[in-house]
Amino acid sequence: MSRIRGLGTDILHVSRIEKIFKRGPEPFSISKHVTKLAERVLNPHKELPVFQDYRNQNTDSGFRECVRLFATSWASKEAVYKCLDPAEQRKFSMAHWYKQNDQHGRPFIIGPQYSKIHPMDKFLLSVSHDADLVTATVIRSEDGDPISGLSEAGIRQTTP
């Protein structure tokens, strides 16, 4: 039986990320400011390499993908932060978490370091986009099954 332990939500104007990425004299593809920000927010193993691939394309569509990836990741992690207990919020680092999609396109978010300490905690993520806005909602629940019993993606294998 699951128990709801926390609920978090976040909303973000995607254009803010675009503005930040375009700030400064250096082009987006080599901007040190962008690199530093990306390293602070994106997971170095799962998100940052994808971001860098898009960035290295040096195209408008690559730029848009970077903005979308960063904005969605940011909103999802803000929502995670808000559903954590205060003691865990103090230890929270965005780069420790990553947001991806499963084989059905459903988003999930996982923090491997957090899960080692709290194997019973499960995070359910929902993301929505409209025009310039992205929203993310996360429910933290405590499950009877440790997370190690879940799929590699950190979610249950279900039939759609």
Add this chain to the structure above:
Amino acid sequence: MLRLSCSRLLKGSRASAFPLRVPSLVAQAQWRQYSAAPALTKDIIQERIVELFESYDKTAGKEILPSSSFTRDLGLDSLDTVEVVMEIENEFSIIIPDHEADEIKTVQQAIDFIASQDDAC
């Protein structure tokens, strides 16, 4: 000399991240580069932090006091705060870990943190 040579001010990088204006301290630092560097007192830290906030579009024109809260008084949200923390890192050539950054919620707390860093310059 070390303090001046490692100062981000001489590189003028604030203008790239916070584009509104280049603070007057840039001129001071360049003018003084062959004399002794001033000690990094809390007053100097405060002065540089106030200039940093004055150059950020969301806080330009607002009164920046040591007691000013980033969120309540200056109207910064979490994304703004990350940008400001990164700019403080650039300004003083330090690294602020996430868990420390989360505890910096006022201008005074930022000043105290920087003052506690031996390598801040």
